[in-house]
Amino acid sequence: MPNIPYRTEFDAEAERVAADVRVRRGGRLLNLDRMLLYCPPLAEGWAYLMVRVRKGYRITPRDRELAICAVAAMNEADYEFHHHIGPLIAAGGSQAQVDALKDVAAASTNTTLFDATERAVLALALDSTRDVKIRPATMAAVNAAFPTPEQVFELMMVIASYNMVSRVLVGLGIEIEGQEAAAA
Numbered sequence: 001m002p003n004i005p006y007r008t009e010f011d012a013e014a015e016r017v018a019a020d021v022r023v024r025r026g027g028r029l030l031n032l033d034r035m036l037l038y039c040p041p042l043a044e045g046w047a048y049l050m051v052r053v054r055k056g057y058r059i060t061p062r063d064r065e066l067a068i069c070a071v072a073a074m075n076e077a078d079y080e081f082h083h084h085i086g087p088l089i090a091a092g093g094s095q096a097q098v099d100a101l102k103d104v105a106a107a108s109t110n111t112t113l114f115d116a117t118e119r120a121v122l123a124l125a126l127d128s129t130r131d132v133k134i135r136p137a138t139m140a141a142v143n144a145a146f147p148t149p150e151q152v153f154e155l156m157m158v159i160a161s162y163n164m165v166s167r168v169l170v171g172l173g174i175e176i177e178g179q180e181a182a183a184a
Contacts (some may be wrong), residue, residue: 001180002173006034013040021047031174032079053161058151061091063121067155068162069093070125073101077166082176120145121155128159 010018017040021033024047029037036043056064065088072080085098097114100107107114108122120141127134134142146152168174 002031002035002175004035004038004172006031007037008034010037014043016040017043020044024051031177031180032169035168035172035174050161050165053158056154058148058154059146059158061087062093063117063155064158065091066093066097066118066121067125067158069098069101070104070107070122071129071159071162072166074104074126074129075163075166075170077169079169079174079176080162080166116141117145124155125159128156129163 007014014037018029018033018037021029021037021043025033033043036046054064065084068084069081069088071077072084081101088098089095094113097107097118100110100113104122104126108119108126110119114122120138123138124134124142127138142152142155146155
């Protein structure tokens, strides 16, 4: 059960923003959207940032989705994890990798399931999410895997942005669509 109810009625400003969201989402609003719409200006800003974070510029979709799923797993953001497993697998990840994310620390050293780049992604997600400060060994692995500052910055922004997302999802108790009744 969410900590505040999902917004279902909208004034003119919220309806304008909701209409834009529906266009992006194929005519529907997700439970996250219903929460964001309590503050339409923040919902617009959120969408502006997250569309760009999800688009990807310099890192692969697989690395991006792996980082997102790792953050979600560490923060117990089931909603976020649920919505990004499919994109991770579609980008070349495996079910075994998804399963390994139950323990991101162990996954970050697993040379059987994850290559050096993926382990660097996981280590950066782990350090940033758990400790904020990045260990020198982690940064060395990230710089080896992502040789340009633009790639490193983009990966850091994905991790930071999805830590923001998970804190909203978990803090408000946002449920996976279709599973609301099961939680009641």
